[in-house]
Amino acid sequence: MTHLSVLCKPRRLPAIRAPLAWPGLPVGVALAFVASVAWAQAGAAVRPGPIEAILRWGPLIFGGFLFNVLTSVLSMTVGTALGAPLGLLLIAPGRLPRGISWAVTQFFRNAPWLVLLFYVMFLLPFELHVGGVTIPLPDWAKAVLGLSLPVAANVAEIVRGALQSIPEPQWSAAAGLAFGRLQTIRLIILPQAIRRMLPPWMNLYAILTMATTLISIVGIQDGLTITRAAISSDARPEMMLPLYLFLLLLFFVYCYPIARATLALERRLLVRG
Amino acid sequence: MRDVEKSFGAVPVLRGVSLTVHRGETVCIIGPSGSGKSTLLRCINGLVPITAGSITVAGREVNDPKLDPLALRRDVGIVFQQYNLFPHRTALQNIMMAPVHVLGQDRASVETRARALLAKVRLTDKADGFPGELSGGQQQRVAIARALAMNPKVMLFDEVTAALDPETKKEVLVTIQELAGEGMTCILVTHEMGFARRVADQVFFTDGGVLVEEGPPEQVLDAPREARTRDFLDKIL
Numbered sequence: 001m002t003h004l005s006v007l008c009k010p011r012r013l014p015a016i017r018a019p020l021a022w023p024g025l026p027v028g029v030a031l032a033f034v035a036s037v038a039w040a041q042a043g044a045a046v047r048p049g050p051i052e053a054i055l056r057w058g059p060l061i062f063g064g065f066l067f068n069v070l071t072s073v074l075s076m077t078v079g080t081a082l083g084a085p086l087g088l089l090l091i092a093p094g095r096l097p098r099g100i101s102w103a104v105t106q107f108f109r110n111a112p113w114l115v116l117l118f119y120v121m122f123l124l125p126f127e128l129h130v131g132g133v134t135i136p137l138p139d140w141a142k143a144v145l146g147l148s149l150p151v152a153a154n155v156a157e158i159v160r161g162a163l164q165s166i167p168e169p170q171w172s173a174a175a176g177l178a179f180g181r182l183q184t185i186r187l188i189i190l191p192q193a194i195r196r197m198l199p200p201w202m203n204l205y206a207i208l209t210m211a212t213t214l215i216s217i218v219g220i221q222d223g224l225t226i227t228r229a230a231i232s233s234d235a236r237p238e239m240m241l242p243l244y245l246f247l248l249l250l251f252f253v254y255c256y257p258i259a260r261a262t263l264a265l266e267r268r269l270l271v272r273g
Numbered sequence: 274m275r276d277v278e279k280s281f282g283a284v285p286v287l288r289g290v291s292l293t294v295h296r297g298e299t300v301c302i303i304g305p306s307g308s309g310k311s312t313l314l315r316c317i318n319g320l321v322p323i324t325a326g327s328i329t330v331a332g333r334e335v336n337d338p339k340l341d342p343l344a345l346r347r348d349v350g351i352v353f354q355q356y357n358l359f360p361h362r363t364a365l366q367n368i369m370m371a372p373v374h375v376l377g378q379d380r381a382s383v384e385t386r387a388r389a390l391l392a393k394v395r396l397t398d399k400a401d402g403f404p405g406e407l408s409g410g411q412q413q414r415v416a417i418a419r420a421l422a423m424n425p426k427v428m429l430f431d432e433v434t435a436a437l438d439p440e441t442k443k444e445v446l447v448t449i450q451e452l453a454g455e456g457m458t459c460i461l462v463t464h465e466m467g468f469a470r471r472v473a474d475q476v477f478f479t480d481g482g483v484l485v486e487e488g489p490p491e492q493v494l495d496a497p498r499e500a501r502t503r504d505f506l507d508k509i510l
Contacts (some may be wrong), residue, residue: 173357175320177371178346187374191361
């Protein structure tokens with residue numbers, strides 16, 4: 001009986017907080033890393049081991065990873081710049097702008113990111129001629145644009161959802177004070193909605209950052225391309241695990257704090273209402 | 274207001290309401306829930322477009338398609354049951370926003386007026402408080418000051434005390450009474466019969482989307498001619 005009562009004692013850890021708050025997660029990833037290094041080391045008594053490989057290739061891979069980060073920042077900027085007005089159009093009073101923006105949003109939200117990326121890479125020319133001016137369109141710029149399309153559609157949905165989550169009486173109160181529609185959105189609805197947009201927006205950014213490795217498939221030198229090149233140039237397939245894990249860790253170290261911050265923000269919103 | 278009709282879809286809410294409110298008068302619209310009182314009120318500033326009939330406010334035809342609804346609403350202030358203050362702005366900012374951004378008035382002079390209005394509703398010390406930090410009665414008084422900051426010709430009050438407890442109710446009613454005393458045209462939808470009796474020049478009783486009875490409060494409230502008015506008053510008193 002005593003055993004049972006011990007077993008039935010309520011756990012104190014709140015269930016929702018557990019997965020992210022658990023300090024074991026980063027520790028576990030680090031252990032897996034060490035283990036894979038050890039595994040690769042075991043098979044390489046004479047030739048240079050995985051530590052050497054990481055020391056040798058690490059800076060290059062890190063450089064490639066920084067390019068992923070740059071791509072994510074640029075795509076997020078372009079995607080937000082396109083998506084925010086799109087989201088405003090989703091709640092426009094006119095049926096036509098609402099319909100068009102809805103179709104655009106749904107199309108880009110429900111298409112595979114990689115396919116969109118392919119489309120933009122191969123449909124856009126390598127340079128644009130606008131009134132006698134030639135604008136070069138390098139591959140990285142096309143890749144940024146390709147990734148920013150699904151981002152824009154997702155941002156539009158975030159904006160629409162947050163705007164619509166502001167209770168209707170706020171609109172009535174603004175209308176009663178003779179605010180126009182755009183003024184109402186700019187001065188009253190948007191400032192309240194932005195707080196609610198931030199967590200899903202940060203979440204989208206973390207997803208985008210991880211998705212930037214897709215650009216290696218269309219031939220851009222990012223962290224993943226360089227990692228693959230490093231593995232094949234050494235002709236050491238057993239280096240795959242530590243080197244890929246090194247890349248994974250870079251992404252993890254970058255994205256995990258974003259996930260934590262998102263969660264913290266969400267909790268603060270819950271408290272403040 | 275003549276023969277005003279309003280339907281939400283196929284549901285008629287107002288079925289031919291005609292009434293006149295003179296400048297400087299205070300009138301109360303009473304009646305059971307769902308009788309169309311609030312809708313009637315919101316028709317006056319065009320928040321709810323009417324289906325048929327006509328409403329004239331200070332020389333403006335409300336359902337004229339050429340009418341600028343924003344111009345109309347500059348002249349007609351409205352206060353809601355749930356206060357509807359802007360939660361991200363302080364009390365003072367709530368009052369200043371519309372005059373500054375809608376009327377384009379000079380910020381400094383608006384602030385002077387806003388502080389005077391806060392003093393008028395006895396909330397001088399709450400200027401920098403956010404709505405979430407104020408009590409219901411305080412929020413409602415800020416809402417009244419906010420509507421007054423536009424210098425409206427008419428004030429609409431939509432059950433403004435229905436969400437308040439008896440003590441805070443009184444603060445708000447006193448504020449409205451002072452306003453009425455200064456000659457502001459006030460139209461109230463209310464369940465406060467005592468207030469209606471003291472302050473109103475006219476009382477309108479609506480039921481089922483029609484105006485059943487109208488007249489001075491001593492007649493409508495104390496000696497109603499219509500059976501439906503009597504029924505209603507018997508139930509609530």
